[in-house]
Amino acid sequence: MIHFGINRTETRWVPFPKSPIPLAEGIEGGDGPGGGERELLLSEMELEEKVAEDVLERAGPPYLRWLVDGQLERLEFLRGRSIVLIGSSHDRNNVDQVCQETKGNYVSWGGHTGGVCTVPQLNLTIANWFRYGMVDTEQAFEDWRGKWESKPGVFANRVTEVFIPKMAEAGLLRKPDLVIMASLFWDDSFLGWNRGNANFTSVQQHGWTFQEMSWHRSRVHSTILSIRQHWGNDLPLMFRTRQLRKRDDHWSLLKIFQLDQSCRAVAKELDVKLFTWGGKLEGFSEYYDGDQHFSLGPSTYIFGDMLFFYLHRAITEGCWGCHQWDD
Template identity: 40%
Template sequence: MFLFMSIRPFMKRGILEVTSLDEFNETRWIPFPKISHTSNIVQQKLEISEINYTASAPEDIEIELVPQLTARLNQQKVLVDAEEWDWLKGRMVIFVDDRNNVEQLCGEIHGESISWGGHIGGYCYVERIDLTLVWWLSYGLVDDETLDKWRTHEARPITIENRIKQVFLPAMESAGINKIPDLIITSSLFWDEGFIRDYSKLYTPDPGLPSSYDDRPGFTISQIQWHQSRLTTLFDFLKEIYDNTELPIMFRTRHIRSNMENGGGLKIAQLDQGAREICDYLGIKLFRWGDLLEGITNYYDNDQHFPLGPNTYLFGE
């Protein structure tokens, strides 16, 4: 539970404050203060002339904010207040289905990045706080190794279970980091959108597709339920391989991308809604980094990745 305490402010409604796109290390998520019957908003109202244009949060809000730890790690190559970081020392976090953001974060906090290959995985070691961030790249929640027509240029195995057993765990053992993680953050949306979409084109369903299928802007409920089922299997499998039913797991929710072709925006939203429903049922906490970035179109990517910027610092927090 060492990391879960800091996510509470990010679960509240609020605003993403980006003072300047050139100073993205100042990016913060500022939750709204709790509204009460005695607050200015409810009782005294606010006048347009009272607006504060400095973008600084009022003192009663500032005191509740999470410290800007990512920015401080970026600024301090040698930690002066090392004891403050004791809660991170010796910890390891595994990110499933993520690479871009972890690699960017590693560079900003002066870690050493080691890659096992672009579409395989790797890890970041931050020596001064003895923190290890690992990423495992999966091809979504594919459930059959015999699907040779799908993504033929990608290395096998393609199912997440076999990739964990045959690729990720051996790589971690070789790197000397084969210990039980303190936290696993999973996500499986964008690869799955492509897999679900392409499966019916590559393998003729029985019975066949209805004539109106190609006109649908989104997925069917059955396709979403398949994704929910596989996501449940992934959560169970992670607990099984580490022999820990209480293994801390979070699910990283969707982010917005600029590419909305073939109903991609709706399909990702559908998968995301189904994933949240499963997480709610299983008690899996949400890593809502993507939600909080809505509207900062300067940093929308055409597909899954974001350039270095405010998103990197929000991801780190």
């Protein structure tokens, strides 16, 4: 389970140990393994807000807290490494929040363009590239968002015209050690715009149609291939899966779930690992805007711990293809 502590720094992924049922000792007439024992009643248990130390020894490493606390000797594997997140405002917020917690230096290229966080203690670089989903032509982008958003809109054009020049300016044109991509909420918006623009408003289907998801899978497939073409087929690549949104008008929850299923299908086909940050936050619904964005808090520490956990796997020889990848 995710243990949400009183303070955000206490947030941890904690396994359930294989242990006996809690017993009450010295109970007359008990029938437990010791003869004088029985199972504890809930009312008899002492509730503690902290997880027992022997359980924490088996928990996921608190990488972000170590970095915040300056325990750099535990984090030498991060030194000189670079990570690129290709996604949306969720990735931008996560990178920005990690940068705040670690007192790193975050340089924004513009809210809907991207930015770079540098953690000087370890010469660690985390870049976020902002994409407008799977929009397939510049004309479609112009008609859909061109009045409000920065151009170009198509991902391949943004790579060559925006991201690579920006990375060059920052002196970061090297192959990253880990890339995490995502594309969900902007796709939801683009599909909705297209349905109305193409006069498909009479469709009564719950959520998206199978044909719309076929288009989406095709675009996700092409995007993954283009990333690998740019950095090589051996690039450690992950797909960040969905988080639930708070509202559910017009099948909003169902549509995001369908898009997520589409992405997972392509990821499995192309051997792209899953970064399941959002799914681990279900039930923790403190948002910035009442819909989907998480503020600085426990979600930041889940993200940071997962980010560095998978980076550690990515740079450890023979580990990227190892077992235990299922969620």
